[in-house]
Amino acid sequence: MLARYVLRRLVGMVIVVFLVLTIAFVIVRLAPGDPAALMLGPEATAADAAALRARLGLDRPIPIQYLTFIGNALTGDLGTSIFFNQPVTRVLADRAEPTVFLALFSLLFALLIATPIGIYAAYRRGSFLDQSAISIAMLAASVPSFWTGLMVQRYLATELGWFPASGYGGPDADFLERMAHLMLPSLVLGVVNSALILRFTRASMLDVLGEDYVRTARSKGMGELRVVLRHALKNAAIPIITVVGLTFALLVSGAVVTERVFNIPGMGNLVVNAVLRRDYPVIQGTLIVVATLYVVINLVIDLLYLVVDKRVKY
Amino acid sequence: MSIFKRALGAALLASTMLAAPALADTKLEVAIIGEPQSLDPMLSTQDVVSIVTQHFIETLYTFDSKWNIQPLLAEALPEIADGGRTYRIKLRSGITFHDGSTMDSADVVDSLKRWTELATRGKGVAANIESISAPDASTVEIKLKEPYAPLLSLLAFSNSAAAIYPQEVLGEELKAIVGTGPYKLVEHVADQYILTRKFDGYLSRSEPSDGNAGARQQLVDEIRFVPVPDANTRVEGLVSGQFDYADGLPAESYSRVAESDKAEPVLLKDFGWPVWAVNHKAGLLTDRNIRKALLAALPMDDMMFAAFGDDNFFSADGAMYPEGWPWRSEEGLDQYNQNDPAKAAEYLKAANYDGTPLRILTSRQYEFHFKMAEVAKVALEAAGFKVEMNVVDWATLGQQRNDPALWDVYITHSPFLPEPALTDLYAPTSRLGWAEAEKDAVLTAFTAETDQAKRQELFGQLQKWLLDDVGFIKIGNFNALQGQRKGLAGVEPSPWPAFWNASVK
Numbered sequence: 001m002l003a004r005y006v007l008r009r010l011v012g013m014v015i016v017v018f019l020v021l022t023i024a025f026v027i028v029r030l031a032p033g034d035p036a037a038l039m040l041g042p043e044a045t046a047a048d049a050a051a052l053r054a055r056l057g058l059d060r061p062i063p064i065q066y067l068t069f070i071g072n073a074l075t076g077d078l079g080t081s082i083f084f085n086q087p088v089t090r091v092l093a094d095r096a097e098p099t100v101f102l103a104l105f106s107l108l109f110a111l112l113i114a115t116p117i118g119i120y121a122a123y124r125r126g127s128f129l130d131q132s133a134i135s136i137a138m139l140a141a142s143v144p145s146f147w148t149g150l151m152v153q154r155y156l157a158t159e160l161g162w163f164p165a166s167g168y169g170g171p172d173a174d175f176l177e178r179m180a181h182l183m184l185p186s187l188v189l190g191v192v193n194s195a196l197i198l199r200f201t202r203a204s205m206l207d208v209l210g211e212d213y214v215r216t217a218r219s220k221g222m223g224e225l226r227v228v229l230r231h232a233l234k235n236a237a238i239p240i241i242t243v244v245g246l247t248f249a250l251l252v253s254g255a256v257v258t259e260r261v262f263n264i265p266g267m268g269n270l271v272v273n274a275v276l277r278r279d280y281p282v283i284q285g286t287l288i289v290v291a292t293l294y295v296v297i298n299l300v301i302d303l304l305y306l307v308v309d310k311r312v313k314y
Numbered sequence: 315m316s317i318f319k320r321a322l323g324a325a326l327l328a329s330t331m332l333a334a335p336a337l338a339d340t341k342l343e344v345a346i347i348g349e350p351q352s353l354d355p356m357l358s359t360q361d362v363v364s365i366v367t368q369h370f371i372e373t374l375y376t377f378d379s380k381w382n383i384q385p386l387l388a389e390a391l392p393e394i395a396d397g398g399r400t401y402r403i404k405l406r407s408g409i410t411f412h413d414g415s416t417m418d419s420a421d422v423v424d425s426l427k428r429w430t431e432l433a434t435r436g437k438g439v440a441a442n443i444e445s446i447s448a449p450d451a452s453t454v455e456i457k458l459k460e461p462y463a464p465l466l467s468l469l470a471f472s473n474s475a476a477a478i479y480p481q482e483v484l485g486e487e488l489k490a491i492v493g494t495g496p497y498k499l500v501e502h503v504a505d506q507y508i509l510t511r512k513f514d515g516y517l518s519r520s521e522p523s524d525g526n527a528g529a530r531q532q533l534v535d536e537i538r539f540v541p542v543p544d545a546n547t548r549v550e551g552l553v554s555g556q557f558d559y560a561d562g563l564p565a566e567s568y569s570r571v572a573e574s575d576k577a578e579p580v581l582l583k584d585f586g587w588p589v590w591a592v593n594h595k596a597g598l599l600t601d602r603n604i605r606k607a608l609l610a611a612l613p614m615d616d617m618m619f620a621a622f623g624d625d626n627f628f629s630a631d632g633a634m635y636p637e638g639w640p641w642r643s644e645e646g647l648d649q650y651n652q653n654d655p656a657k658a659a660e661y662l663k664a665a666n667y668d669g670t671p672l673r674i675l676t677s678r679q680y681e682f683h684f685k686m687a688e689v690a691k692v693a694l695e696a697a698g699f700k701v702e703m704n705v706v707d708w709a710t711l712g713q714q715r716n717d718p719a720l721w722d723v724y725i726t727h728s729p730f731l732p733e734p735a736l737t738d739l740y741a742p743t744s745r746l747g748w749a750e751a752e753k754d755a756v757l758t759a760f761t762a763e764t765d766q767a768k769r770q771e772l773f774g775q776l777q778k779w780l781l782d783d784v785g786f787i788k789i790g791n792f793n794a795l796q797g798q799r800k801g802l803a804g805v806e807p808s809p810w811p812a813f814w815n816a817s818v819k
Contacts, residue, residue: 033709158554165554265505
């Protein structure tokens with residue numbers, strides 16, 4: 001049964017990715033603006049731009065461009081970046097490291113902040129800590145990440161010098177130094193994204209803590225810590241896993257603003273630049289990768305349900 | 315947790331390392347405004363391309379700090395004969411490319427030919443070039459059909475540059491980025507850095523350094539250019555001591571940089587000029603009276619103030635060149651900054667203006683474009699214009715302005731270029747299509763004339779035509795802000811700052 005379920009989901013995934021592919025192709029071409037004119041700069045003549053468009057294959061009929069694009073995408077070739085003159089897959093792969101680690105660290109920070117507070121807030125429902133945790137979470141979620149980013153950059157990096165202000169370390173940075181450059185942006189994203197996880201954890205725990213079996217566990221004389229962490233948390237885990245998974249996907253695709261503020265050469269920065277440069281293949285490629293990531297993560301989440309909750313059957 | 319502690323430790327270590335320059339290997343980190351479109355300056359007119367590539371790719375001539383033309387790869391200024399039709403250029407000997415080969419006239423001839431085929435500015439003169447040839451291994455001869463005075467400026471300019479490459483790398487796209495410059499390209503990681511290193515085989519000129527001319531001393535071992543698209547991030551990086559130099563800082567960051575103990579502001583007086591490009595090919599402004607109404611109505615000082623916010627960052631000046639430039643002229647300036655709605659209304663009446671909206675195409679990529687348009691809109695409406703603002707992103711503007719049916723005015727800006735003929739706005743062939751027989755005759759005389767005093771006189775006449783006929787509208791002069799590390803010496807303020815004479819104390 002499970003195999004059939006996974007197969008069905010995989011077919012669904014292919015359809016979703018195909019749709020995204022098509023929509024991505026259409027949308028980038030609906031936007032006005034000409035990559036050739038942008039590349040050549042303000043002094044270029046219309047004839048120059050036309051010549052470059054021909055060289056880039058942008059003068060061919062849109063349906064032909066589309067078919068070529070789909071055909072190539074099927075073989076794993078997402079085209080060549082107009083701006084970088086490199087395969088899109090290569091361009092994306094170069095940006096994967098900062099983006100993936102930024103997402104991982106951010107998620108880790110978010111979890112470290114959100115789960116203990118969420119659990120405790122539910123456990124001491126209505127207490128001062130509960131109330132203030134919710135208010136702070138709302139505040140953190142409401143403040144735009146660029147503002148938080150600017151503030152921590154100014155005070156923790158520039159003024160106090162605890163962190164590098166921006167960038168990814170440069171030519172001689174080893175892995176550790178590159179990761180060090182991700183700490184401050186991860187902190188910002190962790191704080192911003194912790195709010196949702198916190199609220200879900202709290203809500204889910206509240207539901208579970210009122211259940212009969214929790215009362216039973218307590219009446220058996222089990223320790224509070226064991227009741228909360230072993231019995232309650234495990235049963236409250238499904239909504240939490242869902243929101244954590246989606247947050248991760250969001251972080252990989254949506255760290256645009258933070259990457260820009262901290263000048264992290266990741267996918268968020270790439271896609272913004274690609275839009276400004278009208279680098280069609282890169283925009284399409286990023287959308288496809290992000291869409292694929294979303295559906296894969298969704299599948300992984302659903303499969304994880306099986307692990308945490310034996311009652312779930314597919 | 316331990317990985318965080320280690321990473322935090324590494325972060326602390328990294329920041330202290332950045333603060334104290336290593337003794338053995340000096341390096342500069344320069345924050346530029348974005349990833350250059352190309353590392354071939356022949357193919358781009360972007361300033362950021364010029365800033366970076368001038369360190370590894372050179373031209374026959376260059377400019378000194380007073381914008382006089384000086385030899386770089388050429389031995390001296392050319393012998394001009396045949397009434398300005400023949401340029402005989404003697405090359406320096408012993409110049410080595412970064413690939414180890416020696417520069418000779420064949421490299422130069424092929425590079426210049428490529429320039430006339432591929433570079434925007436080169437193509438502009440191509441039709442006037444009879445031949446480019448090499449009489450011997452160290453001489454190049456350019457023959458023109460008609461005398462064309464701006465030629466040397468074009469050969470000296472780092473923007474759409476007549477760059478000299480070894481024959482072996484030439485092609486529609488360069489096979490490798492190889493030049494003769496004081497620094498050579500080591501590594502380019504797109505959107506992260508461009509790493510250049512001192513070229514040991516560099517043969518510097520012996521004259522004292524002056525602007526881009528004279529000796530290029532290669533004082534630091536390594537120069538890194540780091541694209542930082544966000545202006546605020548450039549400011550923070552500079553103030554925190556991460557960058558030694560940062561281009562394109564926002565005016566409002568001036569005091570923050572000035573108060574910093576690590577950095578200081580570099581104010582570039584009269585960096586550039588915002589321009590309202592006028593559509594002479596189609597639409598409302600093909601009518602001279604409506605153009606005159608537009609110019610009469612515009613409150614230039616208010617527009618500049620709204621755009622730049624601080625008197626230190628602009629001046630309301632209608633002349634095409636600021637005080638102190640050889641091209642400065644006062645001709646026609648009574649037409650500038652009239653701010654006279656009544657007079658504008660008279661012109662509109664004379665034109666039987668029917669209320670067709672004036673379409674202003676602008677973008678917020680450069681916020682000052684948009685702000686000055688907003689102020690102008692109010693003034694124009696007071697004079698009786700109907701105004702339609704079309705605010706798009708820069709890419710869209712770049713495309714739409716090529717279609718004369720879509721706009722009456724589009725807003726852009728330009729730095730002050732060393733030679734007026736480097737902008738095509740005056741020419742009837744530009745996308746503005748400003749054609750006027752008498753003006754065109756002045757323009758032709760100006761580009762053909764080789765005597766500098768006569769050229770200046772002719773440029774004055776051209777400026778008068780510009781303001782009387784409203785060819786395009788120059789709004790004023792604006793300054794630019796860059797910043798540098800305290801103790802950094804040897805970088806002259808320029809729209810295209812160069813770092814071969816830079817040193818850090």
